[in-house]
Amino acid sequence: MAEITASLVKELREKTGAGMMDCKKALAETAGDLEAAVDWLRKKGLAAAAKKAGRVAAEGLVGIAAAGTKGVVVEINAETDFVARNDKFQDFVTTVAKVALDAGSDVEALKKAPYPGAGKTVEEQLTGLIATIGENMNLRRAAGLSVSAGVVSTYVHSATAPGLGKIGVLVALESTADQAKLAELGKQIAMHVAAANPLFLDTTSVDPAALDRERAVLTEQAAASGKPANVVEKMVEGRVRKYYEEVCLTEQVFVIDQETKISKVVENTAKQLGAPVKLAGFVRFALGEGVEKEEKDFAAEVAAQLGR
Numbered sequence: 001m002a003e004i005t006a007s008l009v010k011e012l013r014e015k016t017g018a019g020m021m022d023c024k025k026a027l028a029e030t031a032g033d034l035e036a037a038v039d040w041l042r043k044k045g046l047a048a049a050a051k052k053a054g055r056v057a058a059e060g061l062v063g064i065a066a067a068g069t070k071g072v073v074v075e076i077n078a079e080t081d082f083v084a085r086n087d088k089f090q091d092f093v094t095t096v097a098k099v100a101l102d103a104g105s106d107v108e109a110l111k112k113a114p115y116p117g118a119g120k121t122v123e124e125q126l127t128g129l130i131a132t133i134g135e136n137m138n139l140r141r142a143a144g145l146s147v148s149a150g151v152v153s154t155y156v157h158s159a160t161a162p163g164l165g166k167i168g169v170l171v172a173l174e175s176t177a178d179q180a181k182l183a184e185l186g187k188q189i190a191m192h193v194a195a196a197n198p199l200f201l202d203t204t205s206v207d208p209a210a211l212d213r214e215r216a217v218l219t220e221q222a223a224a225s226g227k228p229a230n231v232v233e234k235m236v237e238g239r240v241r242k243y244y245e246e247v248c249l250t251e252q253v254f255v256i257d258q259e260t261k262i263s264k265v266v267e268n269t270a271k272q273l274g275a276p277v278k279l280a281g282f283v284r285f286a287l288g289e290g291v292e293k294e295e296k297d298f299a300a301e302v303a304a305q306l307g308r
Contacts, residue, residue, distance in 0.1 A: 003032065004024065004027045004028060004032050008027060008032065008034065009023045009024055009027065011034065012026065012027060012034060012037055012038070012041075015034075015038055016038055016041050016042075016046070018041045018046045019046075022041060022044075022046050023037070023041070026038075026040045026041045026044075026046075039213070039216075039217055042217050042221070043217055043220045043221060043224075045221065045224075059077065059078050059079060059080050059081045059083065059084060059287070059288065060075065060076050060077035060078040060083065060084055060089075060093075060137070060138075060140075060287060060288075061075075061076060061084050061089070061090065061093045061160065061164045061165065061166075061287065062074070062075050062156070062164070062165060062166060062167060062168035062285045062286075062287050063075075063076070063093040063094055063096065063097035063163055063164050063168065064097055064154045064156055064163045064164075064168045064169075064170070065094075065097035065098045065100065065101050065163060066101075066152050066153070066154045066170070067101055068151070068152075068179075069146055069147050069148070069149070069150060069151065069152060070101060070144060070145065070146035070147075070152055071101075071144065071145055071146075071152035071153075071154055071170045071172075072097055072100040072101055072105055072142060072143065072144040072145075072170075073097070073142065073143055073144075073154075073168040073169075073170055073283055073285050074093065074096055074097050074100055074105075074110075074139070074141070074142040074285075075140045075141050075142070075168075075285050075287065076089075076092070076093050076096065076126075076137060076138065076139050076140065077137065077138045077140050077287075077288065078133075078135055078136070078137045078138075079135045079136055079137075080135065083133060083135055083137070084160060085160065086133060088129060088132065088133065089129065089133065089137075090160070090161050090164055092125065092126070092129055093164055094161075094163060094164060095115065095116060096110070096122055096139065097163065098116075099113050099114075099115065099116070099122060100113075100142050100144065101144075104144065105142040105143050105144040106142075107139060107140075107141060107142055110122055110139065110142055111123035111126075111139060122139070123139075126139060141285070143170070143283045143285070144170075144283075145170045145171075145172040145280070145281050145282075145283060146172070147172050147173065147174045147280055148174070149174060149175065149176050150172070150173045150174045150175045150176075150177075150179075150182055150277075150278075150280070151172075151173050151179055151182045151183045151186050152170055152171070152172045152173075152186070153170070153171045153172075153173070153182075153183050153185075153186025153187045153189070153190050154168070154169065154170055154171075154187075154190060155168075155169045155171075155187055155190035155191050155193075155194055156168050156169075157169075157191075157194045165287075166286065166287040167194050167284065167285065167286045167287065168284075168285045169190040169191075169193045169194050169282065169283065169284045169285075170190070170281075170282060170283040171186045171187075171189045171190040171193065171279070171281075171282045172186075172279075172280040172281045172282070173185065173186050173189075173266075173277055173278070173279060173280065174277070174278040174280045175270070175273070175275055175276060175277040175278065176275050177270070177273035177274070177275040177277060178273060181269075181273055182273075182277070185265075185266070185269050185277070188254075188256060188265075189249075189262065189265070189266075189279070189282070190282070191255070191256070192249075192252070192254055192255045192256065192262065193249065193282050193284050194284065195255045196249075196252050196255055197284065197286075198247060198248060198249035198252055198282070198284075199247040199248075200247055200248050200249070201248065201249050201250065201279070201281060201282065202248050202249065202250040202251070202263075203244050203248055203250075203251065205248070206244070206247065206248065211240075211243075214240070214243050215236065215240060218235075218236050218239045218240065218243075219232070219236050221239075222235040222236050222239070249262055249279070249282060250262050250263040250266075250279065251263065262279070263279075266278075266279050
């Protein structure tokens with residue numbers, strides 16, 4: 001059993017918005033298992049069904065590059081936001097994104113790829129940049145999409161420079177239709193992805209473990225209503241459909257018109273363009289998601305530096 005510390009209670013409160021005593025009880029009931037405690041609170045109706053997202057803490061930039069039927073997004077982290085505004089750092093992220101178009105999105109392979117005009121690898125160039133700027137940096141991750149015919153559209157939110165920002169999105173559309181019009185649709189869907197943060201492409205893409213976990217919570221919530229089993233079953237299925245509408249891109253309501261499902265938006269565009277259009281995939285990188293930042297006591301840090 002994990003020790004139920006004040007920091008564990010605090011983390012559960014931040015994840016769920018539940019009261020301190022409820023969080024303590026949930027952790028006690030689940031032997032200190034944080035995720036099980038989240039579910040316990042939800043089953044008791046004491047926590048919102050929040051999407052699981054790591055606290056955004058790391059600094060740096062997300063960079064995007066695309067060329068016709070393929071696109072990539074990379075995340076390069078630094079210690080402070082100040083570095084994200086540094087021209088040398090911005091040039092590095094932009095160049096690495098372009099290198100990834102050919103080298104691929106495997107991070108280790110990308111690190112070993114030649115850095116243009118430097119006679120060094122990407123990793124060696126990064127090491128030099130760390131020495132120049134004086135701050136630790138890390139090529140954290142990369143991802144790419146490609147289609148045999150069609151476009152890979154991009155969108156950067158909170159852009160600090162072209163193709164650089166805090167949220168980067170790729171959307172792949174498979175089609176033989178007019179590329180300019182496809183790109184326009186792709187850009188709109190990419191903007192939607194940035195805002196709505198879907199977790200899966202469609203209902204068939206949902207992680208079975210995530211769905212089972214959600215169904216278990218919903219079943220216990222519905223059973224608590226005291227209604228007959230057949231009614232509970234219908235309630236659960238209705239709530240599962242609602243879950244799909246929250247986490248699946250194709251089931252979400254388009255943020256631009258607030259009424260049409262993304263799947264229908266794609267279908268309507270295909271009719272207008274006179275050719276089938278398939279939403280083949282998406283990638284969304286938000287700077288620092290899933291990275292925990294060390295919490296520091298500023299007074300203690302200053303005292304340590306003064307040797308006290």
